[in-house]
Amino acid sequence: MAGARTTAMRRFADRELRRGGGRVRRPAGASAVEIAYLRESPGQSLPVVVIPGGPGLASAVPYQALRRSGAKHDLDIVMMEHRGVGLSRFDVDGAKLAVDEVTVTAAADDLAAVLDDARIEQAVIVGSSYGTYVAQVFGVRHPQRVASMVLDSPILSVVDDLAVTRAYRRELLVDGPGETADAVRALIDADVVPSVELNDVVTAVYEAAGPDVLRRLLVARARGRGRQVWRQIAGLGEAEVDGLSPYVMEPDLVAGISYRELGYAHDPDGLPLDPVEPFAAHSDEPFTGEPVSLPDELPRFTWPTAVVACERDLRTPPPIAARVAELIPDGVLVEIADTGHSALDSHRRALEAIIRAARDGTVHELPARAAGLAALPRRGSLQVASQLIRAGVAVGSRVP
Numbered sequence: 001m002a003g004a005r006t007t008a009m010r011r012f013a014d015r016e017l018r019r020g021g022g023r024v025r026r027p028a029g030a031s032a033v034e035i036a037y038l039r040e041s042p043g044q045s046l047p048v049v050v051i052p053g054g055p056g057l058a059s060a061v062p063y064q065a066l067r068r069s070g071a072k073h074d075l076d077i078v079m080m081e082h083r084g085v086g087l088s089r090f091d092v093d094g095a096k097l098a099v100d101e102v103t104v105t106a107a108a109d110d111l112a113a114v115l116d117d118a119r120i121e122q123a124v125i126v127g128s129s130y131g132t133y134v135a136q137v138f139g140v141r142h143p144q145r146v147a148s149m150v151l152d153s154p155i156l157s158v159v160d161d162l163a164v165t166r167a168y169r170r171e172l173l174v175d176g177p178g179e180t181a182d183a184v185r186a187l188i189d190a191d192v193v194p195s196v197e198l199n200d201v202v203t204a205v206y207e208a209a210g211p212d213v214l215r216r217l218l219v220a221r222a223r224g225r226g227r228q229v230w231r232q233i234a235g236l237g238e239a240e241v242d243g244l245s246p247y248v249m250e251p252d253l254v255a256g257i258s259y260r261e262l263g264y265a266h267d268p269d270g271l272p273l274d275p276v277e278p279f280a281a282h283s284d285e286p287f288t289g290e291p292v293s294l295p296d297e298l299p300r301f302t303w304p305t306a307v308v309a310c311e312r313d314l315r316t317p318p319p320i321a322a323r324v325a326e327l328i329p330d331g332v333l334v335e336i337a338d339t340g341h342s343a344l345d346s347h348r349r350a351l352e353a354i355i356r357a358a359r360d361g362t363v364h365e366l367p368a369r370a371a372g373l374a375a376l377p378r379r380g381s382l383q384v385a386s387q388l389i390r391a392g393v394a395v396g397s398r399v400p
Contacts, residue, residue, distance in 0.1 A: 009247035013060040013087050016067075021078075024117040026110050028083070028091050028101045036060065036087035037080045037114045041071035046147055046359050047120050049078045049111065053129030053153075053342055055258055056251035058086035062381065066348060069379075075355060078123065080114050082107055082134075084253035086246075099256045104291050107257075108138040115145055124358045128152040128344035128351075129316065133262065133294075140297045148358040149301070152308040152351060153316045153342045154324045156294055158263040158287065161320055162276065168317040169273045173202060180211040183218035188272055190222055193230075196281050199273055200237025201230060203314050207340030208386040209393070210312065217393045226396035233389065242282045259285030275315065298327035304363040305331040306354050310339040310346065334366045337374040340382060349376040 084102035127135030220226035309321035
């Protein structure tokens with residue numbers, strides 16, 4: 001079954017590539033890799049490069065709907081299949097890329113080669129989550145190729161972001177007032193679930209469904225109810241860290257980025273809701289250092305940048321986005337209410353509107369439009385997860 005699914009996904013990805021795009025050969029150790037990219041609707045407007053999160057998240061298969069939507073709404077979207085993932089997973093000799101050959105700077109330079117191959121001089125560079133790191137490094141290394149930028153749920157600095165995220169999570173959901181924080185503390189004190197499970201479930205449910213649904217699930221779990229839906233949600237968190245879904249999410253070959261460069265498992269502190277705890281449970285890969293110091297580089301950015309802060313983001317919370325917007329001279333902060341991590345995946349319509357503003361030179365109007373953006377119909381892969389979680393909690397909280 002696994003082999004048949006992989007074959008089917010490969011065929012799907014190949015079909016997407018045949019719709020538009022190409023391949024560009026790039027060095028990879030002693031060999032080379034052909035980096036695949038997708039471009040469905042070349043037009044007269046300024047192209048838009050979209051870099052998804054992860055690392056390990058593919059572009060060809062997961063973001064078919066984004067490219068179709070862009071084509072319908074006059075967005076010339078270009079997406080690169082990240083080296084080590086999906087259509088760019090193997091070298092030209094058919095061997096998997098080595099982990100050491102998959103780095104952030106290599107990915108940023110791959111993107112420059114993709115733009116060369118597609119004959120694109122400048123583009124709107126859009127990154128989401130981990131993709132914001134690639135976007136910013138691209139801006140450092142290839143500033144002449146950037147017309148404007150959108151940074152959705154951004155990463156800024158490994159050590160500083162970790163401190164900010166820990167403080168934000170704990171102030172909101174462990175030490176703070178309110179019934180949801182009370183329910184988190186009660187489950188911690190009861191010591192009936194492993195801390196990694198609690199971490200995974202709290203993050204997933206809060207971001208996808210909000211504090212009220214999370215409170216209901218926590219109270220039910222403390223009373224011995226909702227165990228099945230709890231296990232299913234915890235399993236989703238574990239799969240996100242260590243799962244392998246060919247042509248969708250492939251975290252194995254990008255482990256050098258996740259752990260050595262971006263410190264996803266760096267220095268767990270043993271306290272509740274530590275964002276690195278789920279990753280540290282799966283890897284002891286050491287953090288060796290970031291490729292660039294973004295806090296030092298962002299003040300040199302000269303292009304208009306929309307920095308998107310999602311209200312319910314527990315992974316790269318709003319204070320990080322606010323700091324990024326402060327550091328970029330022509331940056332504006334766009335706050336999207338009632339939205340979890342990554343507007344690309346949780347509120348695609350809002351992000352598409354922000355991208356159009358970046359393309360059309362109206363970035364500075366976005367803060368005043370924030371309420372309207374949040375009210376747009378919600379689309380994105382995480383909306384399915386949100387509906388399933390809400391339904392599961394509604395049933396599980398009542399059934400023993």
